[in-house]
Amino acid sequence: MSAFRTCRPLLVDATQCNEEQTITTDLGFRHVRRGDWIVKGEDGECYIVDDAFFQRTFTPLQTYPWEQMQEARNYGS
Secondary structure, eight states: OOOOOOSSOOOOEEEEOSSOEEEEETTEEEEEOTTOEEEEOTTSOEEEEOHHHHHHHOOOOOOOTTSOOOOOOOOOO
16 A cells, blocks of 8 residues: 655634534545544535544644735646
């Protein structure tokens, strides 16, 4: 088996669940437990990720209210 790494960082929107619920994903209806994360990718795809995996994989994007979020992506010069 070979290991791979993404070539660029992915920006996702993530929300931690406070209560159990069922949501609709690309794979159909999925059960979300308390503490799991609902992650929405750049193309609108939706994933359920447990807290341990989320904590070791994702880091928060530091933003400040006076900064404007730019949607354009720069892949190098």
